[in-house]
Amino acid sequence: DGIMSKRRIAIFGATGSIGVSTLDVIGQLGGRDAFEVTALTGNANVEALARQAVASGAEIAVTADESRYGALKEALAGTGVDAAAGPSGLMEAAERENDMVMAAIVGTAGLKPALAAAARGADIALANKECLVSAGPLFLDAVKRGGGTMIPVDSEHSAVFQVFEEHQRQALERVIITASGGPFRNKSLEEMRHVDAATARAHPNWSMGLKISIDSASMFNKALEMLEAMHLFALKPEQVEVVIHPQSIIHSMVGYADGSVLAQLGVPDMRTAIGYALAYPKRQPLAVDRLDFARLARLDFEAPDETRFPALRLARLAMERGGLQGAVLNAAKEIALEAFIEGRCGFLEMAEVAEAVMEALSGLPEAAGIEDVYTADAEARRLAAERLRR
Numbered sequence: 001d002g003i004m005s006k007r008r009i010a011i012f013g014a015t016g017s018i019g020v021s022t023l024d025v026i027g028q029l030g031g032r033d034a035f036e037v038t039a040l041t042g043n044a045n046v047e048a049l050a051r052q053a054v055a056s057g058a059e060i061a062v063t064a065d066e067s068r069y070g071a072l073k074e075a076l077a078g079t080g081v082d083a084a085a086g087p088s089g090l091m092e093a094a095e096r097e098n099d100m101v102m103a104a105i106v107g108t109a110g111l112k113p114a115l116a117a118a119a120r121g122a123d124i125a126l127a128n129k130e131c132l133v134s135a136g137p138l139f140l141d142a143v144k145r146g147g148g149t150m151i152p153v154d155s156e157h158s159a160v161f162q163v164f165e166e167h168q169r170q171a172l173e174r175v176i177i178t179a180s181g182g183p184f185r186n187k188s189l190e191e192m193r194h195v196d197a198a199t200a201r202a203h204p205n206w207s208m209g210l211k212i213s214i215d216s217a218s219m220f221n222k223a224l225e226m227l228e229a230m231h232l233f234a235l236k237p238e239q240v241e242v243v244i245h246p247q248s249i250i251h252s253m254v255g256y257a258d259g260s261v262l263a264q265l266g267v268p269d270m271r272t273a274i275g276y277a278l279a280y281p282k283r284q285p286l287a288v289d290r291l292d293f294a295r296l297a298r299l300d301f302e303a304p305d306e307t308r309f310p311a312l313r314l315a316r317l318a319m320e321r322g323g324l325q326g327a328v329l330n331a332a333k334e335i336a337l338e339a340f341i342e343g344r345c346g347f348l349e350m351a352e353v354a355e356a357v358m359e360a361l362s363g364l365p366e367a368a369g370i371e372d373v374y375t376a377d378a379e380a381r382r383l384a385a386e387r388l389r390r
């Protein structure tokens with residue numbers, strides 16, 4: 001119609017892999033003619049954050065790391081971009097007039113600001129899957145009450161979202177999440193026992209942040225995605241399937257009662273899912289590589305192996321138990337992952353820690369409110385850390 005109002009967008013986790021791609025996509029979708037960047041947030045890397053804020057014309061840049069406030073302020077001196085820091089700074093970014101928020105902080109640290117933005121009515125482009133894993137029903141409820149729309153950015157969930165026929169829900173049979181299998185798809189348990197973070201972070205198909213790359217190697221990423229899908233699409237645990245698809249061309253599928261399976265395909269490039277979310281409900285042109293089927297020649301599939309990748313079994317357990325088990329699984333995993341990165345925890349030990357903590361906290365009642373999630377999260381972290389010290 002010609003007179004398009006600009007969309008006001010905040011990017012939480014702007015300095016990360018998804019954040020950088022989001023700024024690239026904003027540029028492709030019209031840049032400052034189409035978007036007004038309200039707030040960008042980052043963590044320790046304030047120089048990069050300041051550069052992004054100036055380049056995108058952001059109103060405010062926020063570092064989550066309070067000790068970096070001075071450095072951020074200095075980097076922004078004379079630019080006209082405001083600086084803020086810490087939890088209150090993140091809340092300031094969340095509570096601006098945002099039409100949309102890209103939630104791309106890594107880990108449970110992203111939950112509070114995303115919840116605040118959702119409650120305020122912003123559309124949520126959700127990369128931070130941990131929001132749904134830890135607090136699925138509460139988070140979805142906040143989006144609903146705020147009146148915004150949630151558009152998944154995780155490639156698998158974007159795929160499902162793109163082919164999910166809500167009007168056919170009564171005929172929905174299953175959601176099939178594809179998994180590349182990561183760098184250790186063909187490794188034995190014995191071979192995986194001694195791998196280090198440098199080896200585990202080398203993903204065959206996707207270029208991503210450090211933590212999600214290692215989670216892909218252990219398949220904890222797929223475990224989180226199973227819980228994410230269950231919440232996002234209101235599925236029963238048994239409706240969530242996982243299939244290994246090493247080429248990462250089919251990003252996920254939906255199966256209906258007539259035997260039809262709908263899939264979304266594309267090259268493995270997160271900008272497709274990000275662009276879909278930012279342009280929603282339209283599709284807009286993106287300069288990503290196109291699929292060349294003759295060159296691809298084939299697509300392979302195999303069953304996932306829950307013995308070599310126990311994270312998948314733990315996800316199933318958490319889905320069946322329900323309640324706070326997702327929050328517990330994720331928090332314990334985050335502690336084990338940090339320890340693995342620092343060389344204090346073995347690769348296979350991560351799942352052992354998560355399972356032990358899930359067992360110890362299996363009796364927690366359903367969350368009545370978000371405080372219950374934070375309590376369960378903190379308790380799971382404490383138990384995981386304690387176990388790792390032994």
Ligand code: NAD
Nearest residue numbers: 013014015016017018042043064105106109127128208209
């Ligand atoms: P990343 O590590 O590259 O970036 C993380 C961002 O969060 C950075 O901006 C960092 O400064 C910020 N951050 C880190 N710790 C923080 C804290 N304690 N408080 C506030 N901010 C903090 O991560 P990423 O790969 O971009 O992933 C971001 C999220 O998107 C994750 O939840 C991940 O699972 C999800 N995701 C990523 C991809 C991908 O391709 N990278 C794909 C699907 C989903």
Ligand code: MG
Nearest residue numbers: 154155156225
């Ligand atoms: Mg994914």
